[in-house]
């Protein structure tokens with residue numbers, strides 16, 4: 065479901081325009097009380113939590129608009145605010161932002177001078193009506209975004225894995241996997257950094273999500289960033305954000321980074337081994353000091369983020385070669401978890417096949433398909449280089465392509481065809497014929513491979529058969 069993090073840029077530009085027209089400062093908080101837009105002095109605290117007990121937070125709770133016009137005397141609304149003594153606001157009107165009647169934020173018109181105070185008091189009704197419209201507009205914007213996300217996702221609606229992930233949504237009985245889950249369960253509520261190691265497509269991100277959604281941070285964002293997919297110069301601003309005008313081409317109003325988005329939640333740093341060494345030092349500082357500085361900014365912004373990092377790289381080797389900082393390695397590797405490749409947990413493949421067949425039949429709204437038992441065995445012994453992701457893609461393909469209510473060999477995708485010889489299964493050949501097929505393939509490969517091409521003596525030596533046997537077989541398979 066969309067929240068303000070999806071439209072932060074829009075909300076900030078909108079606030080600036082409204083502020084210019086009305087002649088007041090504008091600020092908007094999200095449902096966690098984080099400032100997601102602000103003009104004037106509020107601009108400096110975008111991404112930061114607003115003061116606990118502030119009257120804007122109170123509006124979010126009561127879902128009712130409110131006005132203050134004398135902060136010092138207005139005890140009922142400002143008493144519990146930590147910043148009451150230092151507050152420079154002369155008057156303000158706040159209006160809740162609701163989404164389907166649920167409080168998702170609050171917008172405030174803020175006056176500081178006596179003149180602004182007077183205008184707010186004099187025009188309060190009009191301003192409240194105006195804020196009502198703004199609030200409805202923002203609600204519509206979020207709902208529209210939900211719709212566009214939903215239409216892309218509609219087909220997946222019933223599928224467990226796309227709902228809040230839990231450890232129960234991780235498929236697999238394999239004892240190694242269960243040990244990992246057991247360990248992960250124990251550390252869900254700890255703030256300590258987790259480092260998940262494992263090949264691509266082995267469920268590292270899924271495990272990270274399960275840790276987040278089962279932790280006491282679940283109501284706050286799970287933010288993922290792939291350090292390998294973003295160019296070095298952009299990665300820094302993506303992570304830490306920047307102030308307006310921090311560099312050529314940057315947005316006028318600046319931008320908050322993933323660390324700030326993930327405040328109180330979890331930041332998943334995927335492919336951490338690919339993080340440029342120049343950024344590693346900065347990341348280490350953030351992990352140690354629990355605060356960030358935006359690019360071009362001077363302010364220290366405290367952050368409360370749990371970091372889960374993942375990589376398929378051999379970090380120890382990288383440390384030795386000097387391409388990964390040793391101090392960062394130790395800082396990240398506090399709780400190490402390992403996800404195993406499919407070939408080390410073949411006992412789970414049958415479960416995955418059933419799970420993915422069911423999932424994709426539901427997506428296509430067709431009855432659940434069966435699978436040819438010989439094909440099932442073949443899939444179990446197949447060496448899945450792309451792991452679970454590749455297995456799922458293959459199943460998705462087969463479910464789409466199958467013509468009967470059972471998935472057959474003919475339904476296998478071509479890219480699997482090329483890697484393994486299974487034509488023999490397909491045609492229902494006898495064992496003798498299958499062996500012959502296999503033998504022919506081997507001879508063909510050697511006969512045409514560059515270092516052996518036509519060199520029968522070399523081929524016979526390598527395959528440890530006599531030259532005459534080789535001639536006989538080449539003749540049998542008509543390879544000459």
Ligand SMILES: Nc1ncnc2c1ncn2[C@@H]1O[C@H](COP(=O)(O)OP(=O)(O)OP(=O)(O)O)[C@@H](O)[C@H]1O
Pocket residue numbers: 225233234235236262263264265266267268269270271334376452453456
């Ligand atoms: N145990 C599991 N149960 C169900 N689905 C799984 C499991 N493990 C992985 N998957 C699915 O396989 C796909 C790949 O998993 P994921 O993205 O978590 O892997 P990864 O190790 O983070 O991959 P990469 O390193 O390439 O980013 C996802 O669609 C995920 O939902």
